[in-house]
Amino acid sequence: MKPLLLWCSIGVLCLFASPNHGRMYSLLSPLPAPLISPQIQPVSLPYSSVASPPTVMLMMVEDHHHMPKEFLLAIILASLGVVMIFVSLFCAYAFWQRSRSTSDLKMNQSSDAARGIPLGPTLSKFNSLKIASRKGSMCMMEYALLEAATNNFSESNILGEGGFGCVYKARFEDGLLAAVKKLDYGGQDCEREFGNELDLLGRIRHPNIVSLTGFCVHGETRFLVYELMENGSLETQLHGPSHGSALTWHIRMKIALDTARGLEYLHEHCNPPVIHRDLKSSNILLDAVFSAKIADFGLAVTSGNQNNGNAKVSGTLGYVAPEYILDGKLTEKSDVYAFGVVLLELLMGRKPVENMSPSQCQSIVTWAMPQLTDRSKLPNIVDPVIRDTMDMKHLYQVAAVAVLCVQPEPSYRPLITDVLHSLIPLVPIELGGTLKVVNPSPRPKQWPAAC
Incomplete structure (x- = not known):
């Protein structure tokens, strides 16, 4: 646009700089024919003895x-x-x-602020997630759709309960099954966990980490929609009505291996590394063939932000590493400690903390540690459901891994990668390990014969 204005200005200057009754034009001038006067006299330049460029014929236009x-x-x-x-x-x-785009964003923020909901930081994440939804990874769902899929959030569809609400089984019109976590408004903590789930699970994709497929914001309530895990949580399987009867020794080792793979991805392959901070049996979900996936990233933090002094100590009693409780020191080794507690649950079928009396409780680590290192006592503390169903050398090896994971001193604990490599030889090939089983132990009824 600027060159056009410049040429127009030059044209005006040339107009006023020309003679009163005559202008010089080149023979190639683009001046329209009707503007050229018929009185045209060809004029040639005088010959010069000095070599010069070819003579240019000019016309004087009067x-x-x-x-x-x-x-x-x-x-x-x-x-x-x-x-x-x-x-x-x-x-x-x-x-x-x-x-217009700025006013739309401000209008959304002001409408939520009028209800007292601090959604400013979360809305920016929504915009990026809407882009992801076009790629099919996640979508923002309407409340009416979730209401219909859960039969108006009927109690009969409740799968479990969390810190801020319940998880419901949802069946959509196309037959798709999902799990809907309903987060009733609980202040900044609830909002922070909701945003954390969207941020991390919107980016993380791994076979041993649960997939977040959608979300919804309705008034003061938040909803997260996950893939449905048919066999519920490890906690329900171990400590529920079945008391672990569906979990054979090899399936328990498969669950431990799957969980270690999920943790290794968070610690070693995410940039920056992610510390889950709330690994426990209720956050390990099992699908139809008992493949394990880590869930609930509401308390997760990225490496570098874990010791900023602003975050309070969070976690579940019995799984929290001692250095985190005493000094607030949080590292990937804190997740390794929690994994060791889960491994003890799989071995013994006991809860991480048990009440000894109305005023006293005992952790599984304190109770089991003296017996885990004594080979004569170890078989007696194994869960009766799987007792005498495993190779004793494998039992000793798993117990040794568990003991290392729950060491009070973080530097003595192994990296989750080392734990993973220790478990792979103990899991049958058909279940994701490298063990060749000659006489495999009986599988539960839920396990497909073709697998």
């Missing part, structure tokens, strides 16, 4: 009937005016588009 200068000036000014109008319209349209 224009006795030239157009008035005022008329030409009016045409030029009118052209400039039209150009300026178009430039102004374009700038106004661009400014309007920008102000």
